[in-house]
Amino acid sequence: xxxxxxxxxxxxxxxxxxxxxxxxxxxxxxxxxxxxxxxxxxxxxxxxxxxxxxxxxxxxxxxxxxxxxxxxxxxxxxxxxxxxxxxxxxxxxxxxxxxxxxxxxxxxxxxxxxxxx
Amino acid sequence: xxxxxxxxxxxxxxxxxxxxxxxxxxxxxxxxxxxxxxxxxxxxxxxxxxxxxxxxxxxxxxxxxxxxxxxxxxxxxxxxxxxxxxxxxxxxxxxxxxxxxxxxxxxxxxxxxxxxxxxxxxxxxxxxxxxxxxxxxxxxxxxxxxxxxxxxxxxxxxxxxxxxxxxxxxxxxxxxxxxxxxxxxxxxxxxxxxxxxxxxxxxxxxxxxxxxxxxxxxxxxxxxxxxxxxxxxxxxxxxxxxxxxxxxxxxxxxxxxxxxxxxxxxxxxxxxxxxxxxxxxxxxxxxxxxxxxxxxxxxxxxxxxxxxxxxxxxxxxxxxxxxxxxxxxxxxxxxxxxxxxxxxxxxxxxxxxxxxxxxxxxxxxxxxxxxxxxxxxxxxxxxxxxxxxxxxxxxxxxxxxxxxxxxxxxxx
Numbered sequence: 001x002x003x004x005x006x007x008x009x010x011x012x013x014x015x016x017x018x019x020x021x022x023x024x025x026x027x028x029x030x031x032x033x034x035x036x037x038x039x040x041x042x043x044x045x046x047x048x049x050x051x052x053x054x055x056x057x058x059x060x061x062x063x064x065x066x067x068x069x070x071x072x073x074x075x076x077x078x079x080x081x082x083x084x085x086x087x088x089x090x091x092x093x094x095x096x097x098x099x100x101x102x103x104x105x106x107x108x109x110x111x112x113x114x115x116x117x
Numbered sequence: 118x119x120x121x122x123x124x125x126x127x128x129x130x131x132x133x134x135x136x137x138x139x140x141x142x143x144x145x146x147x148x149x150x151x152x153x154x155x156x157x158x159x160x161x162x163x164x165x166x167x168x169x170x171x172x173x174x175x176x177x178x179x180x181x182x183x184x185x186x187x188x189x190x191x192x193x194x195x196x197x198x199x200x201x202x203x204x205x206x207x208x209x210x211x212x213x214x215x216x217x218x219x220x221x222x223x224x225x226x227x228x229x230x231x232x233x234x235x236x237x238x239x240x241x242x243x244x245x246x247x248x249x250x251x252x253x254x255x256x257x258x259x260x261x262x263x264x265x266x267x268x269x270x271x272x273x274x275x276x277x278x279x280x281x282x283x284x285x286x287x288x289x290x291x292x293x294x295x296x297x298x299x300x301x302x303x304x305x306x307x308x309x310x311x312x313x314x315x316x317x318x319x320x321x322x323x324x325x326x327x328x329x330x331x332x333x334x335x336x337x338x339x340x341x342x343x344x345x346x347x348x349x350x351x352x353x354x355x356x357x358x359x360x361x362x363x364x365x366x367x368x369x370x371x372x373x374x375x376x377x378x379x380x381x382x383x384x385x386x387x388x389x390x391x392x393x394x395x396x397x398x399x400x401x402x403x404x405x406x407x408x409x410x411x412x413x414x415x416x417x418x419x420x421x422x423x424x425x426x427x428x429x430x431x432x433x434x435x436x437x438x439x440x441x442x443x444x445x446x447x448x449x450x451x452x453x454x455x456x457x458x459x460x461x462x463x464x465x466x467x468x469x470x471x472x473x474x475x476x477x478x479x480x481x482x483x484x485x486x487x488x489x490x491x492x493x494x495x496x497x498x499x500x501x502x503x504x505x506x507x508x509x510x511x512x513x514x515x516x517x518x519x520x521x522x523x524x525x526x527x528x529x
Contacts, residue, residue, distance in 0.1 A: 001288045090290035091240055092298075111287045 002044070002112040003094050007082045009105035014051060014079055031102040039086075039097055046084025081105070085112070133178055138256075141170060142337060144187045145256025146229040148194060151222040153291055155215045156198070156208060159235065160281040163253050165201070169193040170256055188220045229254055230345040231293050233338070237306045238289045245280035246309045248273060254341075255334050265316065265331050267514075306342065307355050307411065310335050314359050318366075320515060332363065350402040354412030357398035361418040364391035375524075376517035380427040392422045413442045432461035449478040453485055465495045483512035487522065494529060503529050 009017075017025070036043060055072040072079065088094050091109075098107045145166060152162035169190045183189040195215060202208040215222065236249035244266075251257035251265075259277065263270040283289070294302040317331025336359045342352040368386040369377055377383075396419055402412050417438045424430035439455035453475055460468035469492040472485070479485035490505030503526060510522040 003287075090288045090292075091238075092290050092292070092294075095240070096298075109287075 001088060001090060002114070003086045003088070003091075004110050004112055005046070005084050005086055005098065006080055006108040006110065007084075007101075007103070007105060008078050008108060009081050010077050011052075011079060012077075013105060014081070018051070028103060035100065035102050042087050042097070044085030044087055046082065048082040049080065052079050078106070136182060137174070137177060140182055140186045141173075141256030142334065144190055144223075145170060145252075146232055146254040147187065147223050147227065148190055149253045150228050150232040151191075152194060152198070152215075153232065153235075154228070155211055155222065156202075157211070157291075158208075159284040159289075159291065161198075161202065161208075163249075163281055165194050165197045166190075166256075167252060167258070168197050170258060174258065185220075187223045191220060191223060228293075229341060231291060233306055233342070234294060234302055235284065235289060235291050237302070237309045238284070239302070239305050240287065240289055241280050241283065242276075243309070243312065245276055246305070247313055248277050249280055250309055250338070251313070251331075251334070252277065254338060257334075265320075267320075303342075303346070303349060303351065307339075307351060310339050310342070311355060311358075311411075313338075314362075318362055332359070335359065336363065348405065350405040350407050351409040351411045353398050353402035353405075354409060354415045357395045357402065357415035358411055358418060360391050360395035360398065361415060361422050364388040364395065364422060370517070374517070376521045378521070379421065384425070387422065392419075395419065395422065408441075408445075410442055410446045413438055413445065417442070430461070432458050436462055449475050450482070450484075453479060453482075453488060457488060460492065465492045468492055469496065481512060483509040483518070485509075486512065490525075490529075499529060 020028070052072040055070075057069050057071060057073045059067050059069070059073070061067055074080070086094055086097065088097065091111075094109055098109060101107060148169070149163055149166045152165060153159055156162050172193050173186075173190060177183070195212075198208070198212055198215070203212060233250060233254055236253055237246045241249070247266075248262050251262050252259070257265075259274050260270050262268075262277075263273040266273070314332050314335035317333070317335060320331075336356065339352060339356045339359060343349075343356055346352060365379075365382065365387050367388065368382040368384065371377060395415065399412065399415050399419060402415075417435055420431050420435050420438070435458040436455060439451060439458060442451055443455065453472065456468045456471040456475075459471060469489070472489050472492060475485060486505045486509035490502045490509060493499075493505060494502035506522055506525050506529065510519060510526070513519055513522070
C-alpha cells in the first residue's frame with residue numbers, strides 16, 4: 001500500500017529554520033537523515049522543497065484561462081516543505097512511522113490512488 | 118426500511134422490539150466480523166450486514182424471531198453477498214469458501230473487540246467512530262443512529278459511507294493493537310463508549326420510551342470490552358461509572374418528566390444492588406493497581422452513591438479525587454465539577470472564584486453558566502444569577518434541562 005507524506009509547517013517554523021545557525025541546521029539534517037536511513041526499505045521517491053517564496057502558481061479561471069501568479073497556492077500560515085512516498089502494509093504502520101518524524105511540524109498522510117480504484 | 122425509524126408506543130411492540138434489539142446486539146457484531154474476516158473489505162461487509170438486519174426488521178415482527186437468528190442472518194447476508202459480489206473476481210473464491218464453512222464462522226473466533234478497535238480507529242472522526250460502532254457492533258440501523266443523535270438520516274448515512282470508504286481507501290487494518298499502542302487505542306474505544314453512554318443517559322427524558330437506549334447499548338459494549346480484556350482496569354472503571362449512574366436513573370425525573378438534580382433526589386429510589394455492583398467493579402479495577410481517569414471518576418460517583426444525603430457527602434474526599442483526576446486528565450469541565458465540591462468544603466466565594474477563572478474556556482458550556490448562577494444567587498447577586506441562568510438556558514438543547522432552567526428563572 002502506497003502513501004504520500006506531505007510535510008507541512010508554519011511560516012514561523014520556516015523562518016526559524018532559515019535563521020538557524022549552520023550547526024543547529026546540520027544537527028537537524030542529521031536527525032532527519034537517520035530517520036530516512038532507518039525507514040529506507042519503505043521509502044520511495046520524495047524531495048525537500050525550496051521555500052514558499054520560490055513558488056509560482058498556475059490557476060485556471062472559470063473561463064478555462066490559466067492565470068500565473070507569484071507565491072504558493074495555499075493562503076494562510078501553513079507551508080508544504082516536502083513530500084515523500086511511503087510503501088507499507090497499512091495505515092497503522094504508516095502512522096507509527098509518522099509519529100517518529102524528528103523535524104516536528106505537521107504531516108498529512110494520503111493514500112495514493114491505486115490502479116484498481 | 119419499514120418500522121426502522123418508528124418509535125413504538127404499545128407495550129406489545131416495545132416487547133417485540135426489546136427482543137429484536139437483544140438478538141441484533143448479540144448477532145450483528147459477530148456477523149460483521151465474520152464477513153470482514155472472509156471478504157477482507159470493511160465497506161462491503163458492513164453494508165451487507167446492515168441490509169440483512171433491515172430484512173430481519175421487516176420480517177421478524179411478522180414471522181417471529183427465528184430459532185437460530187444468527188444462522189438466519191448469515192444466510193440472508195450470504196445471498197446478498199452472492200448477488201452483489203459474485204461477478205467481481207476478487208470476491209468469488211472468498212464467497213465460495215464462505216459457503217463451505219457454514220455457521221461455524223459466526224462463533225469462532227469471537228473477534229468483536231478487533232472490530233471495535235477498527236471502528237474506533239483514531240484516523241476516523243469521533244462521530245464516525247460512534248456511528249460505525251453502533252452499526253457494525255451493536256446492529257443499530259442508520260435510522261436509529263439518526264434518531265439517537267437528533268440528526269437527519271441522510272446526514273448520518275453520508276457520514277458513515279464516507280468513514281467506511283476511508284477505512285478501505287486508506288487501508289485502516291482489521292487488527293488488534295498490541296504493546297504500547299493498546300493503551301492509546303483502548304482510550305479511543307472507551308471515549309467512544311462514554312460519549313455514547315452520556316448521549317443516552319443525558320438525553321433520556323424518563324417518560325418517552327425509545328426503541329433503543331444508547332446508554333444500555335454503551336454499557337453492553339463496555340461489558341464486552343471487560344470480558345475481552347480482563348487485565349485492563351480502565352474498562353472496569355468505565356463500567357463501574359456507568360452502573361453507578363444508571364443506579365440513579367429512577368430518581369432523576371418526576372412523574373411528569375421534570376429533571377431532578379442530585380441534591381434533591383429521593384435516594385431511596387436508587388438501585389442499591391446496582392450501586393453495590395459498581396463499587397465491586399471499582400475494587401476489581403483497583404486490584405489491578407493501575408489507576409486511571411475512569412476509575413477515579415467512578416470513585417467520585419461512588420462517594421455520592423454511598424452518601425445518605427447531599428450535605429453528609431464526603432466532599433473532602435471528592436475534592437481530593439478531582440485533584441487526582443485533574444493530574445491525569447486536565448480539563449476545564451473537570452475543574453468546574455471540582456468547584457461544585459469545593460463549594461461544600463470552602464464556601465461559595467472560593468468556589469465562585471474558581472468558576473470565574475474558567476469563563477474564557479467554558480463560555481459556551483451551559484453548565485458553566487448554570488453553576489455560576491447558583492453560586493451568585495447564594496451570594497445574593499440575584500440579577501447576575503438570573504442572567505447566568507438565562508445564558509445557560511440559551512445554550513442547552515436538552516428539553517429536560519431547558520425546563521429546569523426555566524423554572525429556576527421563575528423562582529429566582
